[in-house]
Amino acid sequence: MDSSLRPLLILSFLATQANPVSAARIAEAVDAPRSTTFRLLRGMQTLGYVTHLPEEQAYALGIAAREIGQAFGLQAPLARYGRPVLERLVAKVGETAHLAVLHGHETLYIHEQTAPLRAPLVTAKDVRLPAHLTASGRVILAGIGNDQLRALFPPNFAFIRRTGRGPATYGELQEQLSAVRRAGFAREFGEVTEGLTSIAKPVHDRTGRVVASIAVTHAYSLAEPSAADADLQRILVGALENATRDLSRRLGWVPPGNG
Structure with a gap:
């Protein structure tokens, strides 16, 4: 074994x-x-x-193991509270959105809201993908402690690459998570599916812990002008900020300065 x-x-x-x-x-x-x-x-x-x-x-x-069990208990209210939030987000940006949690070292998708005229993605409900490759997973990983991160990705961990992109070592993952913390959101380009990119922001519970993420996925082209991409990223990040704050408040989170 x-x-x-x-x-x-x-x-x-x-x-x-x-x-x-x-x-x-x-x-x-x-x-x-x-x-x-x-x-x-x-x-x-x-x-x-x-x-x-x-x-x-x-x-x-121990407590850490019991917290994982509690996280599974959170999935039902997350999906229930998140559905209308994702519906409004998709109506605003016209792209598919998904709600995800961390399941070990994988991203577990608990709800997907497909935009009109958009094909279903691989991120359908109950699908699991390597967390280090997904924007949804990275933005949650960026919110956990170093000890827990090392437990999820031990020295002998095999970093899977679906399309030849993404972190191949623990050090590369740490660099990406540091960039996520600085930016306040995570983004991946073609690391899950060629030609698709996702942007994700974190969802907090009442204690301030990052317990989930909301992401938007859209098609991209390597020939796409950088200025246009920057404008689209700004729009999507703003819409995601509103959506994640809405869902976090539903979970009892009070934003800093609003207490």
């Missing part, structure tokens, strides 16, 4: 247990040597995915 899957197997096993479990029992359940299991558990404990109960000499799911 691929050793990179063992942390996920540990989380899956602990999620099925009603009570804390010993490291020896975990090692048996995931079919791993005890020394390997202890090393994985220590790393997962550092990141908050498991917690150690010394009195019982046992392990249980």
Whole structure:
């Protein structure tokens, strides 16, 4: 078995247990040597995915793992609140928009609003794509901490490239995320589908955490004048700003200075 899957197997096993479990029992359940299991558990404990109960000499799911479960619980209200927001956004810009969340190191699309006369995209509901390639994923990744980012993209992570574009290393991903933080939005050009580009901005929950993103996708040409592209980008970013603020407020977020 691929050793990179063992942390996920540990989380899956602990999620099925009603009570804390010993490291020896975990090692048996995931079919791993005890020394390997202890090393994985220590790393997962550092990141908050498991917690150690010394009195019982046992392990249980940690806060970080429970936050992931809570994020899944957020998807239903996100889709419900986001649908009218995306409808207004598409009516304004005339391009297809989608609402997405982070699922591990993938972008999970939970709603797509297709613009009239536009073909459906690969970003339909319930589709997953590599987060490092999508504007939707990058803008969410830019809002999480370095420890969580490294947990999602460990040293042996294989950075997939669908069209020959996109970050190929963790360092390149970090550079792109730094650019996203400076700009306040993420953009990809043909990294998911040739000839299509997407722009995304983040959605916040009531605590200010980035929990989702809204993106707009449109066709582009390498021969497209840069001035025209800059004007279109400005229009789309402005429309996305209004849409993400609207959805964030529906989730209880109060913009800085409005409290």
